[in-house]
Amino acid sequence: MAAAALKPDPQPTSYSIKVEPRFVAVLEQMAREEGCSIEHLIETWVELSCVELGMGRTVTVTDDEMQAVREGIAQLDRGEGIPHEQVMSEMKARYGW
Numbered sequence: 001m002a003a004a005a006l007k008p009d010p011q012p013t014s015y016s017i018k019v020e021p022r023f024v025a026v027l028e029q030m031a032r033e034e035g036c037s038i039e040h041l042i043e044t045w046v047e048l049s050c051v052e053l054g055m056g057r058t059v060t061v062t063d064d065e066m067q068a069v070r071e072g073i074a075q076l077d078r079g080e081g082i083p084h085e086q087v088m089s090e091m092k093a094r095y096g097w
Contacts, residue, residue: 030095
C-alpha cells in the first residue's frame with residue numbers, strides 16, 4: 001500500500017441527510033457503476049474532503065491505483081489531458097448534471 005489505511009472507528013456515528021431528488025438517480029447510478037453502496041460513496045467523499053482540507057486523514061491507495069495516478073500524470077505531461085469543458089459535458093450527458 002502506498003499510504004496508511006485509516007483505522008475504522010470502533011463505533012461509527014450515523015447521520016441522516018436529505019438529498020435532492022435530482023441527485024438520487026446520480027448517486028444510484030454511480031454506486032451501481034462502482035459496485036458499492038451510496039453510503040460508501042458518501043463516506044469516501046467525506047474522507048477525501050478531509051484530505052483536501054489537510055485534516056490529517058489518509059486513504060488507502062493500492063499499488064495499482066498509484067500506478068494509474070502516475071500514468072495519468074504522465075499523460076498530462078504529454079499534453080494528453082481532457083479539457084475541463086469536455087469532462088463537464090460528458091458528466092452532464094452521463095449523470096444529467
